[in-house]
Amino acid sequence: MGHAGKALKHVLETYSISQNKLAVTMGIARANVSRWVNEQRDPTAQGVVEIKQALQQLNPEAAKAFVELYLGDGTEEE
Numbered sequence: 001m002g003h004a005g006k007a008l009k010h011v012l013e014t015y016s017i018s019q020n021k022l023a024v025t026m027g028i029a030r031a032n033v034s035r036w037v038n039e040q041r042d043p044t045a046q047g048v049v050e051i052k053q054a055l056q057q058l059n060p061e062a063a064k065a066f067v068e069l070y071l072g073d074g075t076e077e078e
Contacts, residue, residue, distance in 0.1 A: 006069075008033075014065065052067055
């Protein structure tokens with residue numbers, strides 16, 4: 001568990017986007033974002049798409065970084 005959560009946490013910190021701001025943009029409870037970021041739960045495939053779409057609205061560079069970190073190229077360090 002947690003690959004999406006790690007990517008999301010990194011992007012939120014790097015681009016100074018709060019969990020609450022992402023949650024509001026997505027129309028979900030902040031607790032859901034917190035669970036993803038803290039690797040307590042993974043988002044569904046649809047959730048990953050919705051995270052990307054919300055990040056795109058907030059900061060297109062953040063959305064791009066999330067996709068790159070989430071999909072990766074298999075060379076990043078664990």
